[in-house]
Amino acid sequence: QVQLDESGGGLAQAGDSLRLSCAASRHTFWDFTMSWFRRAPGKDREFVAAINWNGGTTSYADSVKGRFTLSRDNATNSVHLQMNSLKPDDAAVYYCAAARGVVSSSSQYDYAYWGQGTQVIVSS
Numbered sequence: 001q002v003q004l005d006e007s008g009g010g011l012a013q014a015g016d017s018l019r020l021s022c023a024a025s026r027h028t029f030w031d032f033t034m035s036w037f038r039r040a041p042g043k044d045r046e047f048v049a050a051i052n053w054n055g056g057t058t059s060y061a062d063s064v065k066g067r068f069t070l071s072r073d074n075a076t077n078s079v080h081l082q083m084n085s086l087k088p089d090d091a092a093v094y095y096c097a098a099a100r101g102v103v104s105s106s107s108q109y110d111y112a113y114w115g116q117g118t119q120v121i122v123s124s
Contacts, residue, residue, distance in 0.1 A: 001025070002032070002113040004096045009118030012086050016122075020081040022096030022115060033102050034072060034079045035111065038092035038120075048094070050104040051079060059104040064090075086122045093117040 008020040022034065035050035049060045049070040058070055069082045083090065097111035105111070 002098050004098060004113055004115035006094065006096045006115040006118040008081075009094060009120045011121045011123070014086060014088055014122060014124050016086050017082070017084045018086065018120060020083065020094055020096075020118060020120075022079045022081075024077045024079075024096075024098060032098045032100050033104055035097045035099075035105070036070065036079075036081050036094055037097060037108055038090075038094045039117075040089070040092040043092075045095070045108055047106040047108070049081060050106065052104050057104050059106065061106075083120075086120075088122050088124050091120055091122040093119050 003025040005023045012018050031053045033050060033052050036048040037045050038048050039045040047061050048064055049068055051058045051070050051072050067085045072079045095117045096115040098113040099111040102110045
């Protein structure tokens with residue numbers, strides 16, 4: 001069983017930065033694709049970013065491209081989402097997800113393992 005634990009959410013003002021982290025159990029983590037999704041009030045869950053098993057392939061939603069950076073640290077079984085230049089519409093609950101057998105998929109239905117989420121609040 002893969003367990004995911006998100007952290008790093010909180011309150012920020014527009015233009016500030018936050019760094020989200022997702023710590024995973026060691027079981028088969030090395031060959032899993034890791035991703036972040038977010039869900040804002042009244043909206044569907046949307047894709048944010050994904051990284052493949054060796055960190056060589058990343059993908060980003062157009063809305064965060066150039067502002068967010070996703071990295072992977074296999075030594076600590078974790079991924080990190082650096083969020084810069086935050087905007088009010090970045091406010092959401094952010095979820096870490098993991099899947100095996102996909103390549104940086106942006107579809108939530110490809111992911112079998114999910115964290116509980118960490119809330120990001122951005123004020124103007």
